[in-house]
Amino acid sequence: MTALDDASGDTEFVDFWNEILVPKFIAFKHVLVEGLTHHSEAIFPTLRVKEGDHVLDIGCGFGDTAIKLARLVEPSGRVLGIDCCDAFMEYGIKEAAAEGLDNVSFANGDVINMDFKPEYDFVFSRFGTMFFANPVAAMRNMRMSMKPGATMTHIVWRTRDDNPWLSMAEEVALEFLPPPGEDGRSCGPGPFSMANQEMVTGMMKSAGYENIEFERVDALVLVGRTVQDAIDFQLALGPAGEVFREAGEEAEAKRAEIEAALAKAIDAEKKEADGIVMDSSSWVISATNPG
Numbered sequence: 001m002t003a004l005d006d007a008s009g010d011t012e013f014v015d016f017w018n019e020i021l022v023p024k025f026i027a028f029k030h031v032l033v034e035g036l037t038h039h040s041e042a043i044f045p046t047l048r049v050k051e052g053d054h055v056l057d058i059g060c061g062f063g064d065t066a067i068k069l070a071r072l073v074e075p076s077g078r079v080l081g082i083d084c085c086d087a088f089m090e091y092g093i094k095e096a097a098a099e100g101l102d103n104v105s106f107a108n109g110d111v112i113n114m115d116f117k118p119e120y121d122f123v124f125s126r127f128g129t130m131f132f133a134n135p136v137a138a139m140r141n142m143r144m145s146m147k148p149g150a151t152m153t154h155i156v157w158r159t160r161d162d163n164p165w166l167s168m169a170e171e172v173a174l175e176f177l178p179p180p181g182e183d184g185r186s187c188g189p190g191p192f193s194m195a196n197q198e199m200v201t202g203m204m205k206s207a208g209y210e211n212i213e214f215e216r217v218d219a220l221v222l223v224g225r226t227v228q229d230a231i232d233f234q235l236a237l238g239p240a241g242e243v244f245r246e247a248g249e250e251a252e253a254k255r256a257e258i259e260a261a262l263a264k265a266i267d268a269e270k271k272e273a274d275g276i277v278m279d280s281s282s283w284v285i286s287a288t289n290p291g
Contacts, residue, residue, distance in 0.1 A: 014084040022087045024236045031233050035222035039282045040126050042217045048151045052076040053121040056145050059128020063092015070104035079104040112138040116145035125154040130193045139207040148291025155282050156194040162281035165221050169240035172261050176254045180246040209287035220277040230276050231262045
């Protein structure tokens, strides 16, 4: 199992992921994998995946969902995980090897430019499609990978108000810092770009999908083992992380004040045995390729 280099279609967003975000995501892997699993675990038992299926996992990240899908399709099936960051997929490659799974592989690619053939029974993405620079074109190309009648399911965040685990820290940061400018570097449209059900339905219809269905999933997400861990996470990634990063020296000069305000806000949130959790909400969106 190797990560294949097919990154010729890299965009400025892909470069930003690799240059800026990858080290931060790796540092907070314990939050991003364990914290977000609740949303995929809630729907995995109902996914339209069966033994022997060929499955594509778009934006597979650390590979945890690709590995779960590989278990579902069993040895007679196969799973390909695609991501634009090799450093993420190395974790999936090592985990699959440790488990002796030989029906899952990983490829580096920019989905919008990949040359797909209609060979997959199921296509999946957990919190990946929100960052497509051109979502209609990217989802249309995803559909090109699907057999007639095949299903695509992707998970995206709902609105800011539904996701205080992301919006609260941004609101605190903006009390001290200016919003990012239009010329700031980013990872793409952002976590709430597919929150609007009507807009996303229109995008998917334009991309050629049918039988589009939305299911709301509310779940607690881990934001840190401790209050300080949660603060570090929020100032490194997500909307608050973008505000902090783009403010540069001003942000560092005000770090102590910002951290104190975040500590007060985070300390008021729920705590469980394994850390601090907050409310979150996602859409699980499924559709079929006409057949």
